[in-house]
Amino acid sequence: MDNGFAEALERYLGETLHDRIKVGGYERTARLPSFLGHAYKLFESNIAGRQCVFLVTEQDIATPSEIAKHVNLVRNEDDAIVIFATPTMSAHNRNRLIRHGVSFVVPGNQLYIPELAMDLREHFRAKRPRQADGLSPAAQAVLFHYLLRRDEYATTPSQLAERLRYSAMSVGRAFDDLVTAGLAETEKQGKERHIAFKSNRRELLDDALPHLRTPVRTEKFVRNGHFAIPLKKAGETALALLTDLSQPHTETYAVASGDWKVVSEACGFIETDRYGAELVIETWAYDPAGLADGPIVDPLSLYAQFRTHEDERAAMAAEQILENIEW
Structure with missing residues (x-):
């Protein structure tokens, strides 16, 4: 049970989460009520940057409500995500554990950790259809x-x-x-x-x-900003730097949409309308810094943004981008 289950758990988590997950023995059992050490084998791991403790048993030693109490005892002693783990689980017990708010894992079959926004139960296992409007x-x-x-x-x-x-x-x-x-x-x-x-x-x-689809989610028109955080040039500003397109009057920069609030506060941006803007900030669906090392966003994201642009000059400039890439 000890090594075999830990290996199965490690393998299942790694395959499911597409990451290297190491499952090891739990070293702080002495801090817990003694009966827990007799009733369960405890393991721990780090998943998505969070410490996780697994309460493992291969037998039905407790009801779901009792398991919920045991999970809370461990959580109170160790500030971690506590997950019940077992080789098999009935649908009835699974549903009762969910009602009690207990995270659980059955290697090879079920994974439910709401604290990490992970829910892979049996009826969630079909492949997700690709989005009709393009790649994610x-x-x-x-x-x-x-x-x-x-x-x-x-x-x-x-x-x-x-x-x-x-x-x-x-x-x-x-x-x-x-x-x-x-x-x-x-x-x-x-x-x-x-x-x-x-x-x-x-x-x-x-x-x-x-x-392909444009990476741009929104455009923010701002003024009174200062670059406390370096941003990459984007939009027609970047397009003009990479092609024969004329430079626009207002410079455009890009930021990951999830970073917009932090960047806006750090840079002191004040949102305004298009006509009062000193800068345009595009929020992107993915982080522009992940694909570009220099001061300009990557050329393929620009191409995806402008290749079907209503402005024929911009669309032609997008095609010029491809000509300049060394394939």
Whole structure:
């Protein structure tokens, strides 16, 4: 039970969350009521930056309401996410544990950790359909990373997550999206999943064209700002720097949509209308810094933004971007 279950738990979490998860023995059992150490085998791990403690049993030693009390005892002694783990679980007990707010995992079958926004029960296990309006933001970021970075060795969720500023789980889902779109294949090598794209880079971009979408979610018109945080030039400002397009009167910069509030406060931006704006800030569906090292956003995201633009000059400039990329 000890090593076998820990290995099964480690393997299941790694495969499900597309990350390297290490499950080890729990070293602070002496701090807990003694009966817990007799009733359960305890393990711990780190998942998505949070400490997690697993209460493991292979027998029905307690009712769901009693398990909820045991989980709370551990949580009160150790500020961690406490997860009940067992080799098998009936649908009835699963539903009762959910009503009691107890996180649980059944390796190979079920994962329910609401504190980490993870819910993979039996009726959630069908593949998610690819979004009708194109690749997911994470999938597009993974694709552009491959096309631009030319790094043949960054092929796993854990390798790409830090670079693109996503969680490994999000990158794993991006892999699914790219496979569904017919752009890539994946395979397991050891404990990790690897992605392999099907075409050479230029052909791959052509294959991906029907699935591309603009990274821009919103435009913020601001004034009175100062750059306490460095932002990358974007929009027509970046397009003009990379092509023959004329520079616009108002400069445009990009920021990940989730960072907008922090950036706005740090830079002292005051939102206004288009006509009173000193700067335009685009909020992006993915982090522009994940794909560009220099002061300008990456060219493929610009291409995706402007390739079907209503302004013919901008659309022509987008095509010029592709001509300047070394494939």
